[in-house]
Amino acid sequence: MNIITYIIRHKEILLEILEKFRTPAYIYFEEILQENVQKYFDAFKRYGKFKMMYAYKANTNIEICKILKNLNVGADVVSAGELHIAKHINLNSRDVIFTSNGKTDEGIDSALNFGCTINIDGFEEIEIIDEISKQINKRPKVSFRINPEVNPHTHDKIATGVKESKFGINFKEALNAYKLAGQKNFEILGIHCHIGSQITEIEPFVEEAKKISKIVTDLHKAGINLKFVDLGGGLGIDYLHNGSYNGLSHNDLANGILPIVENLNKNLRYDVELILEPGRSIVGNTGILLTKVLSIKRTPYKKFINADAGFNDLIRPAMYDAYHKILNLNDQSEGDEIFDVAGNLCESCDILGRGRKIKANRNDILAVLDAGAYGFSMCSNYNSMPKPAEILITKDKKVKVLREREKFSALIK
């Protein structure tokens, strides 16, 4: 589905919503969310034991999590808080994996009591989990996060499987980690890897899958047999919308990694479950951030469209230099002036989009596209800005308020 056409087709609903709910506001489209999930299931259907654990960090709005649960998608959680949400919506513990390089005792305790897989990130954590599990008399179900030393060719700040990364156990030490865990009363279930986000080439995924396969084979030889291989998330999405994106399709991803996993099964006579943990490619294009034009400003050097959303609402442009396409819902014609779309925070880096040919007037509504992932979930109250509303357009075109805009009273609690 073409997102721009889709949004323009929903323009009237969106402008209507804003008569009731002020900007900035996040809007999510259930239809697109479902389509994104289906693309994964279609691409991987030839592999019987395929499972998705959606990365909650991308967007933990509870309604989004519930929709995904109903589509048979589990959860990759990275904190006691995300685990709390997964439990709250009654996800089965088999469908939850708890990953973090720094798990709190509270998080470990909660995961042990719940019975989900705990994805161990370091050698000391083996001892910590062993100790806490003995105190509460629970047998841990575990996997290990492995750092395979693979360059994902993405932004440095979202590369997670390179040598110096804080995440995981180096692949050269994997066997020792499993052997140590084998001496404890652990149920060893799987192996995990996540090399980064917004990945647009197949090679890093292939290299990751090959390195993990090799470890699974070595473990088998050492008498440790695994039930699942989790290759993390990372599939990139098209933020540019100008026809130049040459990232991966879901089929490209499946065609790249399935032969490696199938080969592993064949060689070891295994039938491992293959898990992926997509975040961005599930919710990214599902959401937009609507923001109102407060004023137009022309200085001798630059021109600005001043909007009422800032990096407190969407931090990706300021933090990752990320590009988000911005559409004026009131006027889609291309202007001949070039503007920076500025947020309204007291920070020079608070620019939502640089060098844009947008025609805009005061009170026009701008839609910042592809804001569904790492958007609201990274919101803050910086400059005492209330957090925006979150609204869902359901698949039958109903408007459902998922979260009211935060009130000023919340700022002084």
Ligand SMILES: Cc1ncc(COP(=O)(O)O)c(C=O)c1O
């Ligand atoms: C462990 C883990 N799994 C999955 C994801 C999701 O990645 P993406 O949103 O790129 O699919 C992340 C994101 O950083 C992650 O840290």
